[in-house]
Amino acid sequence: MNAMMHPTTDVMRPIELRRPAAPLRGSDGGTDFPKFASTRVSFLKDRTIYFEGDDASHHYRVVSGTVRLCKVTEDGRRQIVAFPTAGDCFGWTGWDSYCHSAEAVTPVVLEKISRRSIEEAVQSNPGLGRGVLAMLSDQLMSAHNHFLLLGRMTAAERIAAFLVELARRQDRLDDEGGTIDLPMSRIDIADYLGLTIETVSRTISAMKRDGLISATALGSIRLGRSEALEQLALAA
Amino acid sequence: MNAMMHPTTDVMRPIELRRPAAPLRGSDGGTDFPKFASTRVSFLKDRTIYFEGDDASHHYRVVSGTVRLCKVTEDGRRQIVAFPTAGDCFGWTGWDSYCHSAEAVTPVVLEKISRRSIEEAVQSNPGLGRGVLAMLSDQLMSAHNHFLLLGRMTAAERIAAFLVELARRQDRLDDEGGTIDLPMSRIDIADYLGLTIETVSRTISAMKRDGLISATALGSIRLGRSEALEQLALAA
DNA sequence: CGCCAGATTGATACACATCAATTCTCGTGG
C-alpha cells in the first residue's frame, strides 16, 4: 500500500474561453451563495482549472458539469477532496495559493469571480459575507462527515454512502428505481473514497448481484430499494 | 472491521462554571480570531461540552487545555474530527444543531460566545467577519489535508504526521530532541487517525526501536531527528 | 501494597491492495 498506487499526472494548462461578463445573475440551483460580478469560463473534460500552489486569485461557481478537487502526494497517491457540481463553489482559501488542484470531470461551465471583487463586495455589504460563511460552514460539515467515511467505514459502506450522496444531490433519492448519473471514472471514485479501482468495481458488482442497484450503461446506475443503501451508508 | 470497534459512550452532562464575563480580552496565541464578548467556562477531564444534535447556541474558543470533537456512528464507531487547543475555535456551524460532540481531553478553560452576539457584531462591523472567514478557511484546509491522511497514508505515516502536527502546534518542531505533549489517550489518537489502539501502540513502539522518537513518561514524547518524521509525514 | 484502567505485546484473521488477465465500451475509420 505504501508505494504509488495510481499516479495521476496532468500537464495540461487550462484554456479559458472569455465570454461577455454576466454580472449579478439570477438564482439557479445550489446554495444561496451571493451573486458577485463574474466571468463565464469553460473547460474541456480532464482539463485543469488550477493547480495546487497556483496563485489563489479567483473563486469559482459551477454552472454546469462536474469538477474534481485533488490533492496528490509526491509519490503519486491521490485523494479527491470534493466533486463540485452545478451550484457548488470552490477555490476559496484564506491563503495566497490553492491547496488542491481543480480539474474538469466533464466539460464544465464556471462562473469565475476575482478574489478582490469578493473582498470589496463583502466590505461594502456585510450581508454578502453571510453567504460565504454559510458556504464554508457547509463544506466543513461535509468534510467532517467524510472523515467518518474515510476513517471508519468499510468499502461497501463507502460506496453506498457515495451513491446515496449522489442521489440526494440529483434529487433522485425518493424516486424508486431512479437512475442517477455517475459522471466520474472508477479511479475518481476510488480516490474520493480512499479505495482502489478494483475494490470499487468489485463492490459495485456485488451490489448488482444483491439487487441493491442495477445498471443500463456505464456512467449511470439505477437504485433498487434505496433504503437498503441508506441503511449501509448509516451516517451518524 | 464491520462491527463495533471501540464503542465510546458518554452520558455525562456538561457542568458549566459561570465566571465573571471577560469581554474583549487581549490577544493570546492562535489565530487572529476577533474578540467578542464572552463568558469563561471550565470543564473537567472527559466531560462533554456539547452533544451532537444539541442546539448550536454557542461558539467556543479554547483558553487552555485540549478538546476533542467527535462523530460517532450508531454502532459505536468513532471518528475524532479535531483536537482544538489554546487559541483554537470550535462549535461554529451554519445549522441549528451541532454536527459533532465536543469533550474535554484535559481540564479545559473556554471562552463561550453566544451565536447571536457574533452575528450582531459581524452585522455592525464587517471587519469582524473576516476573522471568522479566515478561521473557517483554515479549518477547511486542515480538513482536506486530513483527507489525504485518512484515505491514502499508512499507519506509520499517519502517526508521523500526527506527531509532526503536534510538534508544530507546540512550537517544538525545530528543537532538536524537543519534548512534546501527548495529552490524549491512545484511543483518542486511534480515532483521530482512523486506526486501532493496537496499531497506534505498535507503530509508536516501532518508532522508538528505530530511534525516531523516545519517551520518558507516558503522555510525552521526545523527537529524535524530526526530519525523518517529517519525511514520513510527507505531506503534499 | 495491591488494584485497575490504559498500554503494550503476541497470535491469528480478514478486508482490501496488488498483480495479472480478460472483457467491456465506445470512438473511429474502412
Next chain:
DNA sequence: CCACGAGAATTGATGTGTATCAATCTGGCG
C-alpha cells in the same frame, strides 16, 4: 454499418497491512 483498437472496467489469484482476539505489562492512586 461493422470491424477494429485502446482505454476503462471487470474479474481472478494472491499478498499484506491492519484489525481482531487474547494475554501480559505498566503506572498512577487509594
